[in-house]
Amino acid sequence: MWTLQDAKNRFSAVVDAALSGTPQEVTRRGKPAVVVLSTQEYRRLIADARGQRPAFANHLLSFPAAEIPRGKTKPRDVSF
Template sequence: MWTLQDAKNKFSAVVDAALTGRPQEVTRRGKLAVVVVSATEYKRLVAEETAHRESFAEHLMAFPGTEIGRADVKPRDVSF
């Protein structure tokens, strides 16, 4: 794990480590901020996520139920 300042000072080492297949975590103010991964790993992760994602239309069509009931409410009296 690298602090942001160390990662900036030794960016080549961060990139080299990520290229060897070891994701590099970088913290800012003591909290995990980013993870540096190789471009190959990033593309693999994106492709894997996209492969399992359904389209918005498929999501809507998967709605459980055929009809949505309406509330039984009476309008209120309005006088002008």
């Protein structure tokens, strides 16, 4: 894990480590901020994510068709 300042000072080392197959985590003010990884690994992650996700229309169509019971509470009286 790199601090932001160290990552800026040694950016070539961060990139070399990411290219060798080890994603590099960078923190800002002690909190995780970003991960540097190779383009190959990034594209693999994106392809995997797209392959696991159904189309949005299919997601909507998978909603149960049964009637959803509505609450029986009455609205409160409001005077203007």
